[in-house]
Amino acid sequence: MATLRIVTPGLGAVSTTLIAGVELARLGLASPVGSLTEYADVGGSPIRDHVVPINEIAFAAWDPYAVDGFEAAQTAGVLRREHLHAAAPALVAVKPMRAVFDASWARRLEGARHIKQGTWMEQAEELTAEMREFQAAGERVVMVWCGSTEAYREPGPVHATIEDFERGLKAHDPSIAPSQVYAYAAISAGVPYANGAPNISAEVPALVEFAARCGVPIAGKDFKTGQTLMKTILAPGLRARMLGINGWFSTNILGNRDGLVLDEPDNFRSKEVTKLGVLRDLLDPEAHPELYGDIDHQIKINYYRPRGDQKEGWDNIDIFGWLGYDMQIKVDFLCRDSILAAPVVLDLARLLDLAARNARGGPQDWLGFYLKSPMPDATGHVEHNLFEQERILYAAIAELIS
Numbered sequence: 001m002a003t004l005r006i007v008t009p010g011l012g013a014v015s016t017t018l019i020a021g022v023e024l025a026r027l028g029l030a031s032p033v034g035s036l037t038e039y040a041d042v043g044g045s046p047i048r049d050h051v052v053p054i055n056e057i058a059f060a061a062w063d064p065y066a067v068d069g070f071e072a073a074q075t076a077g078v079l080r081r082e083h084l085h086a087a088a089p090a091l092v093a094v095k096p097m098r099a100v101f102d103a104s105w106a107r108r109l110e111g112a113r114h115i116k117q118g119t120w121m122e123q124a125e126e127l128t129a130e131m132r133e134f135q136a137a138g139e140r141v142v143m144v145w146c147g148s149t150e151a152y153r154e155p156g157p158v159h160a161t162i163e164d165f166e167r168g169l170k171a172h173d174p175s176i177a178p179s180q181v182y183a184y185a186a187i188s189a190g191v192p193y194a195n196g197a198p199n200i201s202a203e204v205p206a207l208v209e210f211a212a213r214c215g216v217p218i219a220g221k222d223f224k225t226g227q228t229l230m231k232t233i234l235a236p237g238l239r240a241r242m243l244g245i246n247g248w249f250s251t252n253i254l255g256n257r258d259g260l261v262l263d264e265p266d267n268f269r270s271k272e273v274t275k276l277g278v279l280r281d282l283l284d285p286e287a288h289p290e291l292y293g294d295i296d297h298q299i300k301i302n303y304y305r306p307r308g309d310q311k312e313g314w315d316n317i318d319i320f321g322w323l324g325y326d327m328q329i330k331v332d333f334l335c336r337d338s339i340l341a342a343p344v345v346l347d348l349a350r351l352l353d354l355a356a357r358n359a360r361g362g363p364q365d366w367l368g369f370y371l372k373s374p375m376p377d378a379t380g381h382v383e384h385n386l387f388e389q390e391r392i393l394y395a396a397i398a399e400l401i402s
């Protein structure tokens, strides 16, 4: 099988943890736990046998800071020293290309200087040319956005059709986000795209239409890790037992650069929108107004330096049972964000590549298992129940490998 080049806008905690992890797995020094494409079977056949082997994965990244993967991994502070050093050659080899970047979308990163120039369209063409170089060398390419969460802005008229969008790229329209420029460039180059962050990217009508027209697979957004993973495990269980919920208070403390960016209200708004949607869709309050019609759902993220990448997510869930008697559930998840996210990126990249090899273009709703905001299915429905998502994922893989 040809090499699969995973290209990531963003060379930060998640992407360096992925790059190092793939290298450590190859060297037999650590195990890629959490990856279905490494561990799971479909119909008795390991998924691993149907996706690109771990030895044939390569990386490249764009970042507005000109530091290599080793330095970025050191800053991220996720990996233990022995892992960092064993993976050093693979990390040093990733020197970021100049980013498509605009500080108005990530105010906390104002010092970023390693960036492309020109209109959005000129920058998109530069990105496409960079990806075409890999393709010219016989590689397949998949893009997963691992960049900082961009500020929340509603899509506008420029996002309506691909013609509007291309006009906007040429005019350097300020309502186009950098992540949308990457998504456009990826689709132009026939490169599948997934968005690991909650900002609005490939799901705007113009890019959905473009991906379908070009036959390029695109997935939804926002890696489902930490607190939301827990929510999508717990809420379907409570609903299955028809236990009521009055309130769900979630708070997080984290001290990595992701936390710093999310400390800015505009950037947090992107996250809040995807996180709030999950519970509503899982519990279906319209069908059960007495049980789920009046939930006080609050989410906070606090930047707290001492915690670093080891995010702490607290949930207080106020539930009620027989005769309306109240109870409480407290969850304190001391997680490692990037350790949970890295296998998600690996799986998304391999499965998007599997879809591309099977000529599956446009939105891939079956990858919703990995994401807080999956793409809707053909009927417009968005599935959030992790167990239903798992069933859909396995069915889709079975079909693709049959």
Ligand SMILES: NC(=O)c1ccc[n+]([C@@H]2O[C@H](COP(=O)([O-])OP(=O)(O)OC[C@H]3O[C@@H](n4cnc5c(N)ncnc54)[C@H](O)[C@@H]3O)[C@@H](O)[C@H]2O)c1
Pocket (backbone or CB within 6 Å): 009, 010, 011, 012, 013, 014, 015, 062, 063, 064, 065, 076, 099, 100, 101, 102, 106, 109, 145, 146, 147, 148, 149, 150, 178, 179, 196, 197, 198, 222, 223, 224, 225, 226, 256, 257, 258, 337, 338, 340, 341
């Ligand atoms: N780790 C998780 O569990 C998790 C879960 C869901 C979503 N996410 C999202 O994934 C993204 C990556 O997380 P992280 O912890 O690696 O963050 P990070 O801050 O460590 O890394 C992000 C990198 O993106 C770069 N960047 C910013 N704008 C860019 C642009 N326009 N082009 C290219 N690079 C750009 C930054 O300079 C930084 O190096 C974040 O948006 C985060 O919210 C992470």
